[in-house]
Amino acid sequence: MNAVSTDLAGRGDTESFALYVHLPFCKRRCAYCDFVSFAGMEGVISSYIELVLKEWRAVKDLLISPASPKVTSCYLGGGTPSLLNEIQIETLVKGLFPGGVDSSMEFTIEANPESLMPSKLRCYKSLGINRISLGVQSFSDESLQKLGRIHTSRQADMAIQMICDEGWENWSLDLMYGLPDQTPGAFERDLDRALAFESPHLSAYCLTLAPGTPFVKLAEEGRLQLPKEQAILEMMDVLEEKSALAGLFQYETSNFAREGFTCAHNLTYWHLEPYVGVGVGAVSYFVWNSGPWGAHWENPTDLQAYGKMARDGSWAFMNRKGLTRKEAFMETFLTGLRLTQGIEVSRLKARFGEEMVAEVIRKITPLVEDGWLEVGKDVLRTTRRGGRVLDALLLEIVFDLD
Numbered sequence: 001m002n003a004v005s006t007d008l009a010g011r012g013d014t015e016s017f018a019l020y021v022h023l024p025f026c027k028r029r030c031a032y033c034d035f036v037s038f039a040g041m042e043g044v045i046s047s048y049i050e051l052v053l054k055e056w057r058a059v060k061d062l063l064i065s066p067a068s069p070k071v072t073s074c075y076l077g078g079g080t081p082s083l084l085n086e087i088q089i090e091t092l093v094k095g096l097f098p099g100g101v102d103s104s105m106e107f108t109i110e111a112n113p114e115s116l117m118p119s120k121l122r123c124y125k126s127l128g129i130n131r132i133s134l135g136v137q138s139f140s141d142e143s144l145q146k147l148g149r150i151h152t153s154r155q156a157d158m159a160i161q162m163i164c165d166e167g168w169e170n171w172s173l174d175l176m177y178g179l180p181d182q183t184p185g186a187f188e189r190d191l192d193r194a195l196a197f198e199s200p201h202l203s204a205y206c207l208t209l210a211p212g213t214p215f216v217k218l219a220e221e222g223r224l225q226l227p228k229e230q231a232i233l234e235m236m237d238v239l240e241e242k243s244a245l246a247g248l249f250q251y252e253t254s255n256f257a258r259e260g261f262t263c264a265h266n267l268t269y270w271h272l273e274p275y276v277g278v279g280v281g282a283v284s285y286f287v288w289n290s291g292p293w294g295a296h297w298e299n300p301t302d303l304q305a306y307g308k309m310a311r312d313g314s315w316a317f318m319n320r321k322g323l324t325r326k327e328a329f330m331e332t333f334l335t336g337l338r339l340t341q342g343i344e345v346s347r348l349k350a351r352f353g354e355e356m357v358a359e360v361i362r363k364i365t366p367l368v369e370d371g372w373l374e375v376g377k378d379v380l381r382t383t384r385r386g387g388r389v390l391d392a393l394l395l396e397i398v399f400d401l402d
């Protein structure tokens with residue numbers, strides 16, 4: 001097994017979980033965004049952190065104790081986590097890990113170029129945060145403006161330079177493609193500029209129109225020109241080819257990494273291993289005290305409702321509903337297909353039994369015959385063609401198991 005496949009193998013044990021903390025504050029809302037985020041509410045960040053820590057303590061007391069499983073990765077996502085000042089971040093991290101952060105744990109913070117500064121980077125490092133995910137999205141000022149981002153390409157350059165100057169080894173750059181009026185050539189220029197920084201990890205997402213966003217309204221009014229399907233396919237081609245030439249291995253539909261730099265935290269989701277999300281709108285999948293196949297729960301997406309839940313002590317995890325074996329199987333199967341290396345059939349059989357796996361393989365035979373999926377010796381994965389239309393393909397695959 002090489003370093004990348006070891007990264008991807010999944011932990012396979014149940015004595016550990018990933019921790020996600022949602023920090024939903026942004027300076028301004030971007031025009032395409034449907035994440036749980038709030039603009040202009042910096043004044044409530046400190047009290048929000050108190051609520052998050054309260055929730056975390058309740059989770060630990062009720063779900064985790066006395067099993068005391070290990071936190072294998074932590075991810076501070078948003079929103080714009082880099083909007084928090086040093087005192088707020090320190091309060092949060094010390095509250096999450098009162099005994100200190102295990103230095104072997106991957107610990108990521110998301111940052112946006114306009115709010116990153118050397119003093120924050122030093123603070124993160126001193127607290128045990130060891131990975132930065134920088135939301136650049138584009139190096140074209142015109143595209144950034146259309147997206148409603150508040151940073152410029154110059155600020156993105158400066159933030160990346162800062163990360164390198166401060167000696168960060170593990171960092172990721174987020175790009176988007178399929179942007180309004182973007183041509184394949186324009187995306188290639190963005191990509192070339194991103195790859196020139198030699199980040200060890202790259203995430204590249206195709207813009208989608210999320211219901212309720214200003215972009216949807218603009219599209220309905222005919223004022224948003226998105227690239228056609230053929231142009232998007234050309235962008236995907238150039239993304240895959242140039243990333244590979246730059247030494248970045250595609251390990252998931254939208255994620256590329258050098259050896260040893262895949263994102264352990266996100267792999268937890270794709271392997272359907274346990275994760276706990278705290279904060280407004282955070283989702284969790286947990287096994288202990290949750291039935292043999294685990295349970296999902298989701299926090300309210302509204303700040304006031306989240307606060308009320310905290311005041312009443314009626315945390316969402318208290319109303320969790322256990323998954324059935326079939327539901328857990330389908331989730332493992334569908335999330336596993338996002339990984340380019342696919343799903344290990346033997347692991348699937350060990351977890352869910354030979355019969356269920358055989359039934360699924362029978363049901364996907366037409367998709368295999370049509371060249372969307374392939375079944376190997378111990379692997380089931382999408383073909384290159386299937387990976388390109390993964391979301392549509394996943395809808396095809398959702399079927400009832402007997």
Ligand code: SF4
Pocket residue numbers: 025026028029030033034035037078079080112
């Ligand atoms: S910065 Fe991120 S979370 Fe905030 S509005 Fe923009 S896309 Fe959404």
